[in-house]
Amino acid sequence: MADVEPNEKEKAEKLAAAKKRFEQLKKQKGKGQKAGGSKNKDEPSETKEDTEQEQNASQQPPQPTEDKAEASGEEQTHGQPETPAKQQRDRQPSLSLQSKMRSSSFRRTSVSQGPLSPNGTKSPELPLLSPDSDSVNSIYRKQAARLDELEKENRRLAKDAQEAEKRRRHTEEELEELREASAEVAELKSRAQKAEAQIEELNKLKQENISLQRQNSQLQSQSSKRHVSSPSQANASSSPLSSLQAQLDSKSSTIESMEMEISNLRAQLNKSSSSSITHSEQVSALEDKLERAERAAGAAQRELSDAKKSLDRASEKAVKEGSERTSAETKIRSLVREAEEAKKSAEESMKRVDTLEKKLAALTTLHKDADARRQTGERERERLEKEAADLRRRLAGLENENLRLREERERARKREASGVDDEGMDELEDEERRRLETKIRGLEGEVYDLRRGVWREKRRELGIAETEDGMTSPGSKFDEIDLSGGSPGYRRGSMASGGRGTSFSNVLSSGFNAFTGAGGGGGAKDELFDVDDDFDEDAFRSAQEEEARKRVERVKEIKRGLKDWEGWRMDIVDVRVGGGGAGDIFDV
Secondary structure, eight states: OTTTTHHHHHHHHHHEEEEEEHHHHEEEEEEHHHHHHHHHHHHHHGGHHHHHHHHTTTSSSSHHHHHHHHHHHHHHHHHHHHHHHHHHHHHOOHHHHHHHHHHHHHHHHHHOOOOOTOOOOOOOOOOOOTOSSSSSHHHHHHHHHHHHHHHHHHHHHHHHHHHHHHHHHHHHHHHHHHHHHHHHHHHHHHHHHHHHHHHHHHHHHHHHHHHHHHHHHHHHHHHHTTTTTOOOHHHHHHHHHHHHHHHHHHHHHHHHHHHHHHHHHHHHHHHHHHEEEEEEEHHHHHHHHHHHHHHHHHHHHHHHHHHHHHHHHHHHHHHHHHHHHHHHHHHHHHHHHHHHHHHHHHHHHHHHHHHHHHHHHHHHHHHHHHHHHHHHHHHHHHHHHHHHHHHHHHHHHHHHHHHHHHEEEHHHHHHHHHOOOHHHHHHHHHHHHHHHHHHHHHHHHHHHHHTTTTTTHHHOOOOOHHHHHHHHHHGSSOOOOOOOOOTTTHHHHHTOOGGGSHHHHHHHHHHHHHOOSSSHHHHHHHHHOOSSSOOOOOHHHHHHHHHHHHHHHHHHHHHHHGGGGOOOEEEOOOGGTTTTTOSSSSOO
């Protein structure tokens, strides 16, 4: 009982395919009839029925009916006694009666759909269906077998139609050849007429030749009689005789050539007459074939239309009976199975929905993480670009400082040439120069590292190292000296930081740090870089931005304050040269 619905689907598909094939065959026949109608307007009356007759010449209409009768007879012998087979041999009903009998049998049988015999006898009735019996499957199997037989017959009819189309084309080619042969016969007839005219001319020439021969004999007799009388007359008459002889020879040669041509024309006429006779016989035979093909085509078309009608009725009846045969229990079972399958599919769909939601959430988080990483990368790139620009500015300031120190060294050399002994000053200047050169090299290396994208890791390592150094030796760092007029606490811190704070190098380094902003940021770095905590990139970036902004403001203030010191000169106090570590640093 579980095979009922698939069998119904297969049966419906097969019926639809059979209907499509019938429609295609009908379209092909309609096209052939249209082509035959268009040719009827241009061709003579002999080729008027050519297309439709040859198209269906090879379909052989008695054969499909016989095949149907044999198939139905074989199926009937399995279910009935021998009396229906004898009745089948006694009489054969027409196609219309067969279709009516089939339709009536389809109406009578409400349970089974078995094959019908052509003599109108019913197939044996099947017992009533029970929910657990397999009779429905056997009925559908029989219906499927019947549909397969009908499809095979449709294929055979299509093949027959193709063969008929090929034969029709072959007969059209033969008719074209016959038309060409009839044109050749007309040419041969015209040549025969010309030959008859030439024969008449030949007869005229023969008569003229005979008359000329008579005249020649008369002239020869006259010349022989007059030859004795006068030799002068013989000389005079010899010239017309020679001219007559030449004319006679030329006419005899033309007569011979015309006789040869007449013999050739007669041979051609005999050949053309024999070929025209054979062509006329072929034309008559082809006309007979065309008549037979037309009759066969009409019968095959009628049989095909009857078969199509019967197949349509059978398909409609099969669909109706198949829908009515489904019992309530089978419907309930199928509905229960469908409900269970629907529940299972719903559960599976819910599981799929959950998995898809999880995947969607994971994808959204991944998308957000990727977006955040991209934004941080962009911010880091902008920060690195700003730092690179700041380092370039610092490098330019260092170069200016280097130039200034070179100028001071030149001035010191001039003072040495003038007799001033400033060896301590030279040592301080050399030391400061070396320190500035190392600082410039370090800054150039930082710029190069920034260009390579390694500045962040280096900055992180430097921050960790500074925090460790600050924890171990907090007094090893130098304090920044505020030259812009701040509180004196910075100066006191720098004085108390150690013995090195009193040297001239500390003075120059503090001034350089005031311009560049280096140093003095140990406390901020100690706060940002903690050994125990993780590295916070956002805090580091904000601190760097704040430091860069303060540095820029400080440089601007120093540059604005330098305008007030234009025209002034700085002299180092002599007391500081010895390194005493007391007193003022310089005088203005």
